[in-house]
Amino acid sequence: MTDQVLQKRVRLFIFEHFLEHAAPPVAEQVMNEFSLSRSAATDILRDLEAARHIALVKGTARILMAFPFSAIATPFRVTAHIRSYFANCAWDAIAFHAMLGGIDVRVDSFCHHCAQPIRVELRDGDTTHVDPPESLVYLALRPTEWWGDIITTCSNTMVFFASPEHRDASDLCTLEDQAASLTPDQIHTLSGPIYAGKFTLGYARPTKEELFAHFAAMGLTGQYWTL
Numbered sequence: 001m002t003d004q005v006l007q008k009r010v011r012l013f014i015f016e017h018f019l020e021h022a023a024p025p026v027a028e029q030v031m032n033e034f035s036l037s038r039s040a041a042t043d044i045l046r047d048l049e050a051a052r053h054i055a056l057v058k059g060t061a062r063i064l065m066a067f068p069f070s071a072i073a074t075p076f077r078v079t080a081h082i083r084s085y086f087a088n089c090a091w092d093a094i095a096f097h098a099m100l101g102g103i104d105v106r107v108d109s110f111c112h113h114c115a116q117p118i119r120v121e122l123r124d125g126d127t128t129h130v131d132p133p134e135s136l137v138y139l140a141l142r143p144t145e146w147w148g149d150i151i152t153t154c155s156n157t158m159v160f161f162a163s164p165e166h167r168d169a170s171d172l173c174t175l176e177d178q179a180a181s182l183t184p185d186q187i188h189t190l191s192g193p194i195y196a197g198k199f200t201l202g203y204a205r206p207t208k209e210e211l212f213a214h215f216a217a218m219g220l221t222g223q224y225w226t227l
Helices: 003-021 027-034 038-050 090-099 150-156 164-169 184-195 208-217
Strands: 063-066 077-080 083-086 105-110 117-123 126-131 136-139 158-161 180-182
Touching (some): 003 027, 003 038, 003 063, 063 150, 090 117, 090 136, 117 184, 126 184, 136 184, 150 158, 184 208
Antiparallel strands (some): 077 083
16 A cells, blocks of 8 residues: 555545544554554654644644544534534534535534524535524635644634624624635535545545635635635
């Protein structure tokens, strides 16, 4: 087995484990599953982190994120496959629907400003219920800044607001060309190229050029969407 194939198999193992158990495998499980030494397993996990498939707890080989899954409790709970999961951010929560091929998904979260409960339901590629109706997803950092510290980005800057008024009243609100406000439907469409296919061995993240073309096809242009 080549190193590249092994890395792909480990990535898929992580995602399948998260889907079944709502928790990541530990490094020892990766070692046992693939007959690896600790150093070899750790190297693969770090390679997967560098390739932006997962995020590790700093200084460890423990998986914190396998986008969109979170290993810890967050304000973004997702129900699918009669199981509940935690997502890393508002975007990741909605992206479960794209990742899981359009099965029914329910997102339960909160307004970042006032903590009002927010619910989004998706089926067959569309949002079927949004409560409150004006709820939006706010991206407070530009795409060029997301991966500088993806843990901080997901944890603090990709959130739900119950309305534009609550967004504007929040300390998180920033200059218009430095942030984006999208509907749940827009976020689902945005998620397609990044999250679909994650449960296939050959999954690969889209290139910068592919993402830019996807943004443009959605009408997402201007300074904010420059990669």
